[in-house]
Amino acid sequence: MSCETLPGFRACYPENGTRRSYIFEHWRTAAESFNFQEYDAPVLEPLELYIEKSGEEIVGQLFHFEDRGGRSVALRPEMTPSLARLVGAKANSLKRPIKWFNIGEHYRYERPQKGRLRAFYQFNADILGEAGALADAELIALLVQTLESFGLGAGDFKVRLSDRDLWLLLLAAEGMDAENSATVLGIIDKMERNSREKTLELLAGVLGDSAEAFMETVASVVAIRGFAELEQYFKALPLEGALLETAKSRLADWRVLLDALEHSGAASFVEIDLGIVRGLAYYTGFVFEAFEATGEGRALAGGGRYDDLVGKLCGQSMPAVGFAMGDVTLGDLLEKKSLLEVAEPTPDFVLVIGGPAERAQALKDAASLRAAGYCVEYPLKEVAFGKQFKDANQRGARFAIIYGSEELESGISKVRDLEAGKETDYPRADLVELAESLFGEGLQ
RNA sequence: GUGGCUGUAGCUCAGUUGGUUAGAGCACCGGAUUGUGAUUCCGGGGGUCGCGGGUUCGAGUCCCGUUAGCCACCCCA
Secondary structure: OOOOOOOOOOOOOHHHHHHHHHHHHHHHHHHHHOOOEEOOOOOEEEHHHHHHHHOHHHHHHOOEEEOOOOOEEEEOOOOHHHHHHHHHHOHHHOOOOEEEEEEEEEEOOOOOEOOEOOEEEEEEEEEEOOOOHHHHHHHHHHHHHHHHHOOOOOOOEEEEEEEHHHHHHHHHHOOOOHHHHHHHHHHHHHOOOOOHHHHHHHHHHHHHHHHHHHHHHHHHHHOOOOHHHHHHHHHOOOOOHHHHHHHHHHHHHHHHHHHHHHHOOOHHHEEEOOOOOOOOOOOOOEEEEEEEOOOOOOOOEEEEEOOOHHHHHHOOOOOEEEEEEEHHHHHHHHHHOOOOOOOOOOOOEEEEEOOHHHHHHHHHHHHHHHHOOOOEEOOOOOOOHHHHHHHHHHOOOOEEEEEOHHHHHHOEEEEEEOOOOEEEEEEOOOHHHHHHHHHHHOOO
16 A cells, blocks of 8 residues: 555645635635636546547546446546536526636646646636627636736736637638638647747648748737737738628627726736637637746636537537636746745634643533634643643644633633733633634733 | 656755765654743654665665656647
8 A cells, every 4th residue: 555646646735725725715706706606517527528529539638437337437627518518408597697617626647747737626717608708808807806816916927818710810811711720720829839940841731832921921910919900910901791891890809808808907917919829629719828927837727718619519509708727837826926825724722721620611611612613722632731832832823721720710711812922810701702802802 | 658857754955986783954752841832951753765676795875677756848628
């Protein structure tokens, strides 16, 4: 029997548990302030759920096995398919817009490395049933507020905003069909990581001799950072008829989105960057990723619109937009910025117990203080007084209440303020009331 | 799936050209201290030197394999 944790998994000792709760609380608080409702779904799902969405090649990156009933099952690698299933099943009875969030563990069978493990927590937030750009804006605003709530500022992170629809327009203007467009989007997605030569080689596979000229076009589009510039670029494209109308309405969507972001205060974190495409084919419109401001590291969060996915999985068509934020990259960044120095919880009261005879009263008082919500600690065996005080101090307790023969005989509660090093005797009375005044006005 | 670097106590690390019984600090437990605090002093438990094999009279040390961690590829929902 080995005591080691499986590769890519983390054991959660109490000090890590405190940090984990800290992150989860911020996620939950942010989501609830936007009136998102919490949902959950099974950790184990039918393998087909993921194959249908992403194809057979995904299987190698899943924890999957056959259960005793002969079903092929997999631990969830992401939340979106489960969400689509849940929403699709009740599509007609859910009030829209559907604004849901989840915090849960996900599993991917990959080689662990910096910012990536085999088991990790994700914060997922999605809006379903609303196709307008204001929904996208709401999610980006939530993403920004969530990161800000940890104390991260404009110098720490940025959200890179892009649009697959604009890319498809551009490619259509180049005369490219749907299949080639998908391939080329995949190449653009990897452009940042690949060398110029590699990209050119990949593009030549689709475009032949015009690859080099096309790459220049892409480079100039990816360099665009301002909306005026973006608008100008697309207005200048040689589009006609339906494509021209699509371009006009898409630029109008952009204005709605950017306007909303401006007013909600998220705009200063958002940067137009068409270099973001996102690997998955199911994204249909605006896509975005949050990164550390320096550009280092993996994405802190990623998301976008997926208007066709619910329909594809459930036959019930439903526009949707969402994002996911992982705890690993975020935790690394918070650690680096010293924003994860979360204090361990400490007891409000430590009861110092003189001996077996005094323990009865101490246990009774502990029960009422605990019922009132105070954190109370006392020794679980008979220990010398001096040691008990030393221990109370080491545990960071706020107050000690002394249960000795003298106190019980004279009917007093002796309370010691461990921070101030002062003691006061109180007439024995309702301890909960006394506790309120101790935390209100301090030791009298 | 591929490659590079690293594995000595719970943690951070010493450990001589290969040479007796592998050490320190921190942490933990106990004592000095039978009614009052972070200091101090004393003591204690903890190690298959990642694992397996090889070279050698002798391996923590050298060689090979393997495993885990980190890092970079692949991939990234």
